[in-house]
Amino acid sequence: MNTVAQSAPLDRPPLERLIDTQLAAAADGDRAAYGRIVAACQNSVTAIALAIVRDVPASEDIAQEAFLSAWQNLRRLQNPASFLPWLRQITRNLARDHLRERQRLPREARDADALIAAAADPQPQPFERLIEQERTDVVVELISALPSDSREVLLLYYREGQRSQQVADLLGLSDAAVRKRLSRARATVRDELLARFGEFARASAPSVGFTAAVGTALAVASPPAAAAGVFGSALAAGGGSTLGKVLVGAAGSIGIGFVAALAGVWLGLRTQLKGAIDAAERFALIRSAVISSLASAGFIAGIVLIARYDDGWIAATLLTLVFMATIFYQTMVAQPRILARRHALEAQRDPARAAARRRRERWLCWLGGSIGFVSGFGGLLYGLIISGRL
Structure with a gap:
């Protein structure tokens, strides 16, 4: 035009x-x-x-x-x-x-x-x-x-x-x-x-x-x-969930990390709540999920402010580090502590099965964390390059 x-x-x-x-x-x-x-x-x-x-x-x-x-x-x-x-x-x-x-x-x-x-x-x-x-x-x-x-x-x-x-x-x-x-x-x-x-x-x-x-x-x-092209085509075609498409359209490739984190938090919570042993555990799990969700929302808000008022790459990188550290802490430290009593009860009932489940959960946790880290920083790097900041 x-x-x-x-x-x-x-x-x-x-x-x-x-x-x-x-x-x-x-x-x-x-x-x-x-x-x-x-x-x-x-x-x-x-x-x-x-x-x-x-x-x-x-x-x-x-x-x-x-x-x-x-x-x-x-x-x-x-x-x-x-x-x-x-x-x-x-x-x-x-x-x-x-x-x-x-x-x-x-x-x-x-x-x-x-x-x-x-x-x-x-x-x-x-x-x-x-x-x-x-x-x-x-x-x-x-x-x-x-x-x-x-x-x-x-x-x-x-x-x-x-x-x-x-x-x-x-x-x-x-x-x-x-x-x-x-x-x-x-x-x-x-x-x-x-x-x-x-x-x-x-x-x-x-x-x-x-x-x-x-x-x-x-x-x-x-x-x-x-x-x-991939994001524009996806939006034009109308594929995927409404929330996912809006976030990807709004935040470019960095939105992938945000959507993945938010989906992981709430899908994981749904599974964890099914086996909650009491109200205290339910409350602690929900609180952890809310913290992760607020961190995700704060990340997007911070990216918006940085896009408007900062032309460099340092602020965006630091913000991404803080966001990912918060998510990793909640999933790899806070939630295992919350679930410790449940895990102890499972170990008493069936030690071998409980040990196998813990190994599987640790493996999936590290796999998810690695994918999230690569996707998050890959998206950040891509966004910095296409915006001319790198």
């Missing part, structure tokens, strides 16, 4: 003019230019995702993922006029992938994930969780009550101040088509439910914090011209 911003005819819709003037700079790595596009499109992208998944937090995750995917693949876009249809299609594909992934998960796995999250975070309280579940049920009810071809239109209609032409511009429809879908929805949905839906649509619209969150991810993502 040409690095010089294009002039846009004044008779074109404001959104198209904005994209025409900002997209070329964004394709050349201008994050501020792309941030302006995100701010202008966030209502439509989150509405498209929400109409499909019927889950507000998931829709915002999917929308962030779509913006990151588009950012890292902007160089592939030959025609700026195709940006909005392309972005909408990315969003729909990711939302459908999300639904398919959720449907493939067994009910037991979903319930276990929810229980672990609740155990690790004492908030919200049971009463608050009940209220949140009721809100979720209302969202599903409201969206499901609408004709399928009117959901995106209605969400945007209320979020965009009930301006049908604005909705038409955002969704690539004619004003007449938007009005027709609005009329169909009004004819099939009772007024009370439609009023409740309008309140929900306005209240669930993404705030400025959404744009800020995408901007934070862009701060450490590779620019379009230098995006790693």
Whole structure:
């Protein structure tokens, strides 16, 4: 794309003019230019995702993922006029992938994930969780009550101040088509439910914090011209879990170490909690997992700050060392101490079997630690090189 911003005819819709003037700079790595596009499109992208998944937090995750995917693949876009249809299609594909992934998960796995999250975070309280579940049920009810071809239109209609032409511009429809879908929805949905839906649509619209969150991810993502092909292709294809794709898109190759660490922590916790001998051991295991998770989150936050305010390699290396030392200490020192009583009981019941299990666990621990060390520092080195710091 040409690095010089294009002039846009004044008779074109404001959104198209904005994209025409900002997209070329964004394709050349201008994050501020792309941030302006995100701010202008966030209502439509989150509405498209929400109409499909019927889950507000998931829709915002999917929308962030779509913006990151588009950012890292902007160089592939030959025609700026195709940006909005392309972005909408990315969003729909990711939302459908999300639904398919959720449907493939067994009910037991979903319930276990929810229980672990609740155990690790004492908030919200049971009463608050009940209220949140009721809100979720209302969202599903409201969206499901609408004709399928009117959901995106209605969400945007209320979020965009009930301006049908604005909705038409955002969704690539004619004003007449938007009005027709609005009329169909009004004819099939009772007024009370439609009023409740309008309140929900306005209240669930993404705030400025959404744009800020995408901007934070862009701060450490590779620019379009230098995006790693494997990560860009994975994001564009919509493969893998939502969390994994967002982190990889946001943090480049360093995200692999973060995702691997976080997955290892919580998958390991699920197994350990099944054999907990008492509440004290459960609490200690959860505390260790929370410490490791906070260390992982702090690592990503630190990388974001370093990317913005430091051009060298020393701070990033030191931060990675501290992060990995914390994870290794929790997995190789703290957790064996927590499990010492359980291991002693197992040794009393069956010494030979317990000894064999301890050997296997030590071998797997060192294998996992070695892979984590190589992946973490390999990702760090790769990120430093592609960012020009080494």
